[in-house]
Amino acid sequence: MDSLHTRPFESTKNIKGITFPGFVSFRQLLITGPPGAGKSTIIRQLGGWSEEGYIDLSLKNWWTAQSLSLRPREIHLGFPFKGAKEALTVFDKAWIDASPPLEIDFERIVLPPPKRFFFSVNWKERYVFEFILPEPDALLRQRIKRAKLGTHHVDEAVNLERIKRQLSVFRQVAKYLHQQGISIYIREGTEGGPLQIID
Template sequence: MSQIFGVLSLPLEPIRDLQTYRGARFPTWVKLGRLLVTGPPGSGKSTLINRLHGWPEEGYIDLTLKGWWKAQSLTLRPREIHLGLPFVGHGAGLTLFEPAWCDHWRSLEIDLDRVRYPPHRRHFLSVDWRARYSFEFLLPTAERIFAWRRERARRGTHPIDAELDEAQIRQQLTLFALTAQHFHQNGLRVYIRRETQDWAPWGFVGR
């Protein structure tokens, strides 16, 4: 069963084995102490973390840096994190709300081959970094995010909402969906949540 994210279609299926934390459903393999929630601006990350009584401050990781999986910002969980994604022509990762991306989003090309990944577990006593975290990609439809951010703009709480562009939101969703797929293909624990089927989590089909 395919799901559309911006202009990208991904092979996903509803996850059947679920558990409930504070009224939200999660895959049974997710432990709250390992949960990291990410997604584009206005996708509901803070709302979910608050619901779970998670860590209130946002974290950040630059996926182009070796050892990002050991970052101090990941030690307190569950929490919301922003991803610095690799783009052609930029040495460091860019978040999808900073000016370097927002001013040139139509022309920037993502370069996921530059994402660094933790080493595979070498022996029984070593840390299994690829299984240490559970990544939730919170990816509602562009229409839903646009409506939420338009309402948020009226309150004036987030300067990024001053200029809303639904096409830009679709591109943000596409880039996050591509990143989620890349995480999955490289052995990280990842799933996607969106408003279909009452916000139930979705998993990838195959590799």
């Protein structure tokens, strides 16, 4: 479940100097990924809402959360894990300290309903999630550089193994949401182009 097979989109567009899939509209965008991946960098370039939003994917109707009303936006995701009562982010102490590492509880991820009526909202198409997932070594370098500035406490004691675990969680969830019909694409860094997940 951890591996992702991707390829570039055939149709793309340029929005404020950044390449996006051709089907994406500016107001659909939700940018997510592990700490230090470059979410804020892209949001700033887009002129979007850099204030971090949060979504607990185990909550009923998370897709109607007020934090999603302002887009494009940087979003942190809370994930349900087996053995954990509440959703956790990959920078929560309970997730970091867990031994053995916690497994995602996919059955507790709540999915938007299908469009039922002509005038009802198609929640699966309302948002497009961009998952920024750099290679582990590149992300480690970014985190170490940022740690020297002391601006983000999540960079304290950062190491390659933790980064690999964080990336694994995001890859698994991106693949799962894609398989459930939610619009997802991958970017392997702030300088990279958008990639579609292929089954």
